[in-house]
Amino acid sequence: MKTDILVIGAGPVGLFTVFEAGILGLKCTLIDNLDKPGGQCAELYPDKPIFDIPGVPYQTAQEHVDALLKQIEPFEYDLILNERVESMTKKNDLWEVSTNKGTNIETPNIFIAAGAGSFEPIKPNLECDFSALEGKKIFYSIKDKTIFEDQKVAIFGGGDSALDWTIELQKIGANVSLIHRRDAFRGAPDTEMNVRKLTDEKKIKLLTPFIIKDIKGDENIDSIKLLNTDSKEVIDIDADYILFFYGLNKKLGPINEWNLELSGNKIQVNTETFETDKEGIFAVGDINTYPGKLNLILSGFHETTLAVQKAFGRVYPGERVPFGYTTSSKKIHEKLGYSEK
Numbered sequence: 001m002k003t004d005i006l007v008i009g010a011g012p013v014g015l016f017t018v019f020e021a022g023i024l025g026l027k028c029t030l031i032d033n034l035d036k037p038g039g040q041c042a043e044l045y046p047d048k049p050i051f052d053i054p055g056v057p058y059q060t061a062q063e064h065v066d067a068l069l070k071q072i073e074p075f076e077y078d079l080i081l082n083e084r085v086e087s088m089t090k091k092n093d094l095w096e097v098s099t100n101k102g103t104n105i106e107t108p109n110i111f112i113a114a115g116a117g118s119f120e121p122i123k124p125n126l127e128c129d130f131s132a133l134e135g136k137k138i139f140y141s142i143k144d145k146t147i148f149e150d151q152k153v154a155i156f157g158g159g160d161s162a163l164d165w166t167i168e169l170q171k172i173g174a175n176v177s178l179i180h181r182r183d184a185f186r187g188a189p190d191t192e193m194n195v196r197k198l199t200d201e202k203k204i205k206l207l208t209p210f211i212i213k214d215i216k217g218d219e220n221i222d223s224i225k226l227l228n229t230d231s232k233e234v235i236d237i238d239a240d241y242i243l244f245f246y247g248l249n250k251k252l253g254p255i256n257e258w259n260l261e262l263s264g265n266k267i268q269v270n271t272e273t274f275e276t277d278k279e280g281i282f283a284v285g286d287i288n289t290y291p292g293k294l295n296l297i298l299s300g301f302h303e304t305t306l307a308v309q310k311a312f313g314r315v316y317p318g319e320r321v322p323f324g325y326t327t328s329s330k331k332i333h334e335k336l337g338y339s340e341k
């Protein structure tokens with residue numbers, strides 16, 4: 001397989017790369033180790049509002065991802081999900097990228113849009129094997145909150161996700177128990193106050209200081225045992241679903257092994273082209289660093305727009321990069337399938 005730009009990561013910045021490359025006539029292939037596009041927006045905070053996308057006063061994070069996917073519909077691109085890029089090797093003027101599932105792709109341009117690296121949810125350290133319930137009755141993030149309507153849900157954790165989802169799922173009629181190892185929370189104080197109010201009003205159950213000791217079940221959750229860390233009493237609770245919000249291990253993963261110039265966990269780039277110290281390898285979005293860097297979506301959009309200019313020259317050496325406003329360029333309109341009435 002060959003592509004003009006191989007993009008590692010289908011977060012917002014990876015997705016917008018398809019647009020900017022597309023209007024220059026370049027084809028992208030995106031690879032993401034998650035099961036869906038959208039990066040942090042889709043995985044960490046799909047229902048939260050974003051207010052600082054230029055020209056868009058309000059969008060939830062998932063709406064933002066959906067809008068980016070809509071915006072790139074006119075362009076042909078490949079999206080490979082559930083695969084992690086493991087290695088990149090130089091082959092004459094091209095790079096070859098390989099994934100953990102054996103996919104190999106040749107390209108003159110690699111765009112690393114890997115955000116905070118690969119996400120892996122932190123799981124409870126239990127002696128029992130609860131893997132049969134994972135993805136069916138035990139989740140580490142919420143993709144579709146409607147499945148919890150009128151269900152008994154045990155939420156574990158003490159940060160924003162645990163508090164936010166306790167309130168949100170209670171609103172849609174779930175019977176929520178929030179379980180935390182101590183009677184103090186790391187989440188926003190306002191949200192904690194709301195949770196305590198709901199507890200006083202008996203709209204949710206707050207169980208502290210408890211930790212999970214055992215889960216039984218195969219198709220459904222048969223039993224859950226909790227240990228009170230003060231009194232050492234063990235109690236049983238009943239739930240249809242368990243949500244663990246213990247945070248994510250952000251693993252830089254194989255990026256560490258690619259011999260790129262790093263600063264801490266971030267890849268250093270030059271701010272003219274967002275190229276790394278290796279020719280043809282660019283780093284855009286949250287994964288890069290330079291003086292003044294801000295981890296914002298709009299910064300990543302700017303970075304990748306400039307990077308595709310340089311990438312164009314590596315696909316069509318010696319050709320001038322075609323610049324045009326999307327408002328008035330007939331060539332861009334053709335690519336977007338737009339015709340003036």
Ligand SMILES: Cc1cc2nc3c(=O)[nH]c(=O)nc-3n(C[C@H](O)[C@H](O)[C@H](O)COP(=O)(O)OP(=O)(O)OC[C@H]3O[C@@H](n4cnc5c(N)ncnc54)[C@H](O)[C@@H]3O)c2cc1C
Pocket residue numbers: 008009010011012013014031032033034038039040041044045049050051052083084085086113114115116117118119253254255284285286287295296297298300
């Ligand atoms: C709670 C929260 C609220 C936020 N609110 C805002 C806001 O209001 N405004 C704003 O501008 N920003 C906000 N941000 C930050 C914003 O989400 C990030 O700046 C943005 O997601 C960065 O986009 P990205 O495409 O660079 O990376 P990401 O969104 O992190 O996507 C990177 C993708 O790369 C994949 N990946 C990594 N390594 C590999 C590999 N080796 N192989 C394959 N795939 C790989 C990952 O799975 C991931 O899907 C917020 C962040 C959080 C956590």
